[in-house]
Amino acid sequence: MLHIEPLVFNPFQENTLIVYTDSGECAIVDPGMLFDHEEARLVEKIAELKVVPRLLLQTHLHVDHVLGTRFVSEKYGLDPMAHEGDEFLIGQTKSMAASFGMAVDRDPPVPAVHLNHGDRVELGATTFEVIHVPGHSPGGIAFYSAENKVLLAGDILFKGSVGRSDLPGGNHKLLIDGIKSRLMVLPDDVVVYPGHGPKTTIGEEKRTNPFLC
Ligand SMILES: [Zn+2]
Numbered sequence: 001m002l003h004i005e006p007l008v009f010n011p012f013q014e015n016t017l018i019v020y021t022d023s024g025e026c027a028i029v030d031p032g033m034l035f036d037h038e039e040a041r042l043v044e045k046i047a048e049l050k051v052v053p054r055l056l057l058q059t060h061l062h063v064d065h066v067l068g069t070r071f072v073s074e075k076y077g078l079d080p081m082a083h084e085g086d087e088f089l090i091g092q093t094k095s096m097a098a099s100f101g102m103a104v105d106r107d108p109p110v111p112a113v114h115l116n117h118g119d120r121v122e123l124g125a126t127t128f129e130v131i132h133v134p135g136h137s138p139g140g141i142a143f144y145s146a147e148n149k150v151l152l153a154g155d156i157l158f159k160g161s162v163g164r165s166d167l168p169g170g171n172h173k174l175l176i177d178g179i180k181s182r183l184m185v186l187p188d189d190v191v192v193y194p195g196h197g198p199k200t201t202i203g204e205e206k207r208t209n210p211f212l213c
Contacts, residue, residue: 001021001022001148002019002020002021002126002145002148002150003019003020003021003022004017004018004019004020004150004193005017005018005019005020005045005049006018006193006199007038007041007042007045009031009032009033009034009038009067009068010032010033010034010035010038010064010067010102011034011100011101011102012032012064012196013196013197014030014032014064014065014067014195014196015030015032015193015194015195015196015197016028016029016030016031016032016033016042016068017029017030017152017193018042018045018046018049018051019123019152020049020051021123021124021125021126022124023124023125024050024051024052025051025052025054025123025124026046026049026051026052026053026054026055026123027053027054027055027056027057027121027123028042028046028053028055028056028057028072028076028078029057029058029059029143029152030057030058030059030060030065030066030154030195031056031065031066031067031068031069031071031072032064032065032066032067032068033067033068033071034067034068034102034104038068039068039071042068042072043075053072053076053078054078054123054124055078055081055121055123056069056072056073056076056078056079056080056081057080057081057082057121057128057143057152058080058081058082058086058111059140059141059142059143059152059153059154059155059156059195060082060083060086060089060136060137060139060140060141060154060155060195061082061086061087061089061090061093061108061111061137061139062086062089062137062155062167063089063092063093063096063097063100063102065154065155065195066089066090066093066108067093067097067102067104067108069108069109070106070108070109073108073109079111079112079113080108080109080110080111080112080113081111081112081113081114081115081121082111082113082114082115082139082141083114083115083116083130083132083138083139083140083141084111084114084116084139085132085134085137085138085139085140085169086137086138086139086140086169087110087111087139088168088169089137089168090107090108090109090110090111091107092107093107093108094106094107115130115141116130116132117130117131117132117141118130121143126145126147126148127145127147128143128144128145128152129143129144129145129146130142130143130144131143131144131151131182131183132178132182133156133175133178133179133182133183134169134171134174134175134178135156135163135165135170135171135172135173135174135175135176135177135178136154136155136156136162136163136164136165136167136170136175137155137163137167137169137170138169140154140155140156140163141154142154142156142157142183144186144190149187149189149190149191150190150191150193151183151186151190151191151192151193151202152193153183153192153193153194153195154194154195155194155195155196156175156178156179156183156194157179157183157192157194157205157209158194158195158196158197158200159192159194159197159198159199159200159204159205160200160205160208160209160210161209161211162175162176162179162209162211162212163175176211176212179211179212180212183202184202184205184206184212186202187202188201188202188203188206189201189202189203190202192205
């Protein structure tokens with residue numbers, strides 16, 4: 001079984017997910033810690049859960065999702081894994097953060113492992129399939145565990161909404177097409193964990209999301 005512990009970090013209220021298995025292995029998804037006390041909270045939570053970080057996964061590389069990537073990479077010796085389409089954003093992190101009034105010393109490390117649509121990522125006995133849905137960002141990906149009926153959706157899909165598409169590389173039509181053809185085809189009872197806000201399900205979004213009707 002898969003367990004998911006969301007922690008909310010930085011002024012954007014970004015969901016950093018600790019995703020872990022019964023065997024005690026965890027993936028840290030989109031580390032968004034800006035402040036020292038946020039880094040401390042992640043470390044404490046991982047210790048409290050008694051899990052070992054094995055993967056550093058990025059749904060995409062917007063500033064609010066990578067503020068803690070360098071910390072996690074160095075602290076736990078993990079290589080960030082992301083879609084290549086978002087790599088151009090890495091070098092803009094410091095300046096983007098500054099434009100929002102956040103002080104960041106250095107850009108995050110460039111992802112060492114590239115993930116593409118259809119790739120599989122293993123966490124203990126659990127497998128995540130990579131689903132590429134561009135439009136919020138060019139390299140936006142979701143991680144899907146069919147067995148556990150869990151979708152880690154980043155900022156592609158939210159409860160009652162979808163990701164914004166007015167940022168560099170955004171494209172609203174691509175986003176909606178991708179959500180419909182690649183996410184709305186998943187079973188209704190799949191639980192969706194977005195990059196901001198509460199969780200939802202594929203079925204609920206199919207029925208009620210105004211952007212998908
Ligand atoms: Zn984003």
